[in-house]
Amino acid sequence: MPKLTINGRELDAPQGVNLIQAAEMLGIEIPHYCYHPGLSVVGNCRMCLVEVERAPKLQIACNTKVAEGMVVRTESPRVKTAQAAVLEFLLINHPIDCPVCDQAGECKLQDYYMDYDRKPSRFPLGKKNKKGKALDIGSDIMLDQERCILCARCTRFFDEVTHTSELAIFERGDHCVVDTYPGRRVDNRYACNVVDICPVGALTEKDFRFRMRVWYLHRAPSVCSACARGCAIDIDHHRGRIYRYKPRYNPNVNRWWICDEGRHSFTAVQREHRLTQPLVQAADRFAAESWEAALARAAEKIRRCSQDYGPNAVGALVGAQATNEEIFALKRFLSRTIGSTSVGGVSFSSADARPGDTFLIRADKNPNTRGLSALGLALDGLASLAFAAGQGELKVLIVLRADPARALGRAGFMRALGALEHLILLDVSASQTASFAGQVLPIAAHPELDGSFTNFEGWVQRLHRAFDPPKQARGALELIGALEKTLDGIESDYSAPAVFADMARAEAAFHGLSLEGLAHHGARLNGVAV
């Protein structure tokens, strides 16, 4: 641990970190554009120049590793002059179209200009170099070459992270432009990451362009539900609508990145696609009813079946889209309230789902398959429940975030589960199984949930509720709690932290964990080799 001094403050820094990282440990910001912890150091923006004692020239902090006895100044007059100069240089050919630029509000050029320059331009507007604007370069990204500050983050991403090298810098000097190779386009399942790491508005997402000013957005840390990797994300939302998912750094799971499919997976849970009130089916027609009526109906079916045919006549099928807490709560509800052991899991990815790869994307399109098995639910639950139904032993089935009719096909579903008396479906939108359901109960989607997922490597990560579910949709935990109360009058705490705490007590794999303890980077299941 070399000891060094930054702005007069001493610090023991870990060997091998650079001055930007070391300063950050002291809460000192060294402004930088090209440096990104996930990419190689190119040292081209020169924004991070600092004074290092005994070095005659200013040094770039990104390429300077901490060393014993080093004395660094980040706010000396020389440094300030250099910072203002770099900003002036960056801005002379910059179009400054902030009023129509999506990046405005989260733009490092704007931010650093306010923090480190604030001087009027000495360069005439009419002499700026002209370059390409609003170029559709493929995938879901648009390029504005005039706004580009040539930090080479995007090119390094494609060179070093995806090893596909779709983008390069062409020409020389102030004619340099980022571009694709002649006749080629970006076609990459991770392309939008370059939009995130672009420090300015040069790369924007087609999907997000001109949709929302970023300062209106609120942010909730969560987990992507589009595959078994479960990348850490931030949900950026405004008034109950999601505007974008952004990757959130988690060294254990996805580092700084997410895939484009995951990034755009939120469209399915926007309000317009949702179930918003409890429905009951009678003679092939669905009718809305109140929650009281729906709960009473469900409880009545459950009670009557378990009395007539025994507790195991009531079962549950839990999809790998359910959170750990939901899986645990439903399992416990069956055993504690009903005394049934007829519970199974299902983790279904459709045959036309895009294949996995060696980077982030998994073939399993469910975020919590590992959670199902860690909580003791067999993944072939559909087969055993179908067998029981076929034998006439299973009469009522609660289906949570699963779509057996899709997994089996309509005919297959009829063969497997056609003998059921009553199917209670808990889901966010109308699935294929809905048409077979006696009752459909609308529940909250992932962005509206507190809870956790367990990824395929056993990392348990937390989801935070971004906003409330639409209209009458309710959290599945709340719903299970309400059913329990209706059936046996017991009222217990069904908040996610409480259920998690119960789960940690009851389930070996979760011993010692807590929802709060998952913090930003999650925690590993017990018994998983680290």
Place this chain on the structure above:
Amino acid sequence: MERILSRWVDIPDLRRIEVYEAHGGYQAWRKVLTEMTPAALIDEVKAANLRGRGGAAFPTGTKWGFIPRDSQKPVYVCCNADESEPGTFGNRYQLENDPHGVIEGLLICCRAVNAHVGYIYLRGEFALQKRRVDEALAQARARGYVGRNVLGANFDVEIYTHRGAGAYICGEETALLESLEGKRGYPRNRPPFPAIHGAFGCPTVVNNVETLSNLPHIIARGAQWYRGIGPAASPGPKLFCLSGHLNRPGLYELPMGFPLKNMIYDEHLGGGILNGKKLKAVIPGGSSFPVFTADEALKVNMDFDSVRAAGSLMGTGGVIVMHEDTCMVDALRTIANFYHHESCGQCTPCREGCGWIEKLLIDLEAGRGEAADLDKLIDIADNMEGNTICVLADSLAMPVRSFVRKFKEEFVEHVRRRRCPYRFERGYAGAAPRDAPPFPPTEAGAAS
């Protein structure tokens, strides 16, 4: 004075190996392999005080000493034949007329640092020069000077030539290495330095053509002899490239420390100023360094330390002479145009600063400038210098500051009169022809 580096002037057909051998060629190489240890070789070059001719004047023996002795990785040597500095054309004649002299120097360097592969990186336009070097290499290979178990001394060495794609920046040693590796010619951040992390991530020496061509002579005649030529701290023969407004521009071999005044005026050298005009300014080392006024130029001796003491740098020894009718604003504009065009564009101050400076100078020359532009020019130069990855930015900053400070009244006059006085009153036609030579050059067009 005896011609050493430019022996070809006196020895016809020196580029043929029989002729080269007849004049002592490859004897130094033989001596190095059979009589000297690498350590003794490095000591000899250190003792000779040989300093790099590529522009930075770094002591060659010291540079070699940075190469790790027991490197686990292979070591490489690159001969820098990218010669693109304005006003600089000595390497070109050496490669055309004395390729064996360069090859022998490169071989000696390989031995010193225990490199078994040497590269000669030639600028893109050097088609003829590459052919000449390739021919010479084939001859040397046939005679057993290059290849396996050279001269029975149990030392393998191979040499490859590589032509760049035509960029000034690829002469900068780390950009050269990138280009050699097949990448875009971007200078690298240092550390790490090429001596540790050079070509293909291995320890590498980069030396200029002229630097290397001194080696056979140092080995053949000894460090003592070498140090006796010119000032002991900056000794040796030097190829000076005289260009600009001279009666006899051309390539001249002179001892280090030769007075600039004599270079310009001696009748067997520069032969005086064109049309009997008065001298106005000289840039002593290619375009990248501070300009001398006539008074300064006439006092200075041309060796690394003397030129530095006089406030400029000797760089490549490309002496650019300007007479009294030269518009200094336009001369600087031409220089800025070059650096603007050649900046690799990697780092912000250079990428943006070079273009900004050129735009300001275009306006000043056209009579559209403002008084504040002079300070602005200095300010931009200050903000560029020392803040970039390589020194190309400094190479424009230095001329800018010196031109504006030393010829301030000319700049002021352009602003005050809203025109270029030289263009309008003295028939000045601009500093440089606008038409670039064809690329690649034809053999017929290249002098030999």
